[in-house]
Amino acid sequence: MPPPLPVSNETIAATSPLALLRRLEWRVRHAVENVLSGEYRSAFRGRGMEFDQVVKYEFGDDVRDIDWNVTARLGEPYRKKFVEEREVTVMIVFEDTPGLQFGSGTQSKREALLELAGLVMLLGAVNRDRVGFLHVTPDGYSLREPVRGRGPILHAAASLLGAKAPALKSQIPNPKSQIPWRLLSRAAPKHSILIWLGDFAPRPEPDGWAVMRRRYQPMGFRVDDPWDRELPSGEAFAAYDPVDGHLVTLENTASQRIAHDKWREQRDSAWCNLFPNTLTRLVVGTDEDRLDALVRFFQSRQAR
Numbered sequence: 001m002p003p004p005l006p007v008s009n010e011t012i013a014a015t016s017p018l019a020l021l022r023r024l025e026w027r028v029r030h031a032v033e034n035v036l037s038g039e040y041r042s043a044f045r046g047r048g049m050e051f052d053q054v055v056k057y058e059f060g061d062d063v064r065d066i067d068w069n070v071t072a073r074l075g076e077p078y079r080k081k082f083v084e085e086r087e088v089t090v091m092i093v094f095e096d097t098p099g100l101q102f103g104s105g106t107q108s109k110r111e112a113l114l115e116l117a118g119l120v121m122l123l124g125a126v127n128r129d130r131v132g133f134l135h136v137t138p139d140g141y142s143l144r145e146p147v148r149g150r151g152p153i154l155h156a157a158a159s160l161l162g163a164k165a166p167a168l169k170s171q172i173p174n175p176k177s178q179i180p181w182r183l184l185s186r187a188a189p190k191h192s193i194l195i196w197l198g199d200f201a202p203r204p205e206p207d208g209w210a211v212m213r214r215r216y217q218p219m220g221f222r223v224d225d226p227w228d229r230e231l232p233s234g235e236a237f238a239a240y241d242p243v244d245g246h247l248v249t250l251e252n253t254a255s256q257r258i259a260h261d262k263w264r265e266q267r268d269s270a271w272c273n274l275f276p277n278t279l280t281r282l283v284v285g286t287d288e289d290r291l292d293a294l295v296r297f298f299q300s301r302q303a304r
Helices: 009-014 017-036 039-045 068-074 109-126 150-161 181-187 209-215 254-274 290-303
Strands: 050-056 078-083 089-095 130-137 140-148 193-198 217-224 237-241 246-250 281-285
Touching: 017 109, 017 150, 017 290, 068 078, 089 109, 089 140, 089 181, 109 130, 109 150, 109 193, 109 217, 109 290, 130 150, 130 181, 140 150, 140 181, 181 209, 217 254, 254 281, 281 290
Parallel strands: 089 130, 089 193, 193 217, 217 281
Antiparallel strands: 050 078, 130 140, 237 246
16 A cells, blocks of 8 residues: 555645546546455445345355245245446435534634545445445535436546535524435435435434435444644534534533533444444544555454
């Protein structure tokens, strides 16, 4: 793996999204050709999803494929046989909230998460998949239908990376900010790879998520700032809260640290409820290399 290319706030501001993606593309190709090999496709495809026929169950077959109706009717176990679909559709759901614009270092969570989304879309382009995205903000959403081919996917990714960030101000909850799962189900075919990227603040499971988990192969990608994991030690300091839109003073008191620990536990609990399988969720720090994290994620899925 070549050394990481740090992308700072200044670099993003001075570089167009399309130029930035082209800079990242060579690393993605290197990862696919020399590191990931077949792990990406195997990790994404899993078992075949297109139904073929019903056959007798044999020792070692996946018990999840047993057709219980046929088994009950014939008195011996039968299973559904599947064949691999010819292509994979990857649908990115980018939940763009004001909280993503926090950053204690050189890069905000939003910038890091957008880079992660771009890398996933580039991986899809290299592997000749169909890739689309749904960009959700407090003011509404935009949908890009899945497309195939390096050029269309590259321009779709540039459109997402160049999208305007939500306003940094306190807002009354807007119904438009809800992810339109029904619209998504019409845009992406059944069994698509659904990658949900966001801040994942503590909250109940959204309406429609249970249906999405049955219809698609869902994965969750999250980027954490070092302060999400632990408040810095030392004297009191001021920080900008992008959710409330004003400066707050952190005095490093015991009560503040207890409140932060409680928030982190609630956030992780809600995160695990959305994605119960550890192989369907990825957390990357803003101070970590995103492509390296993706490679480890796919390798872990393939190993299991």
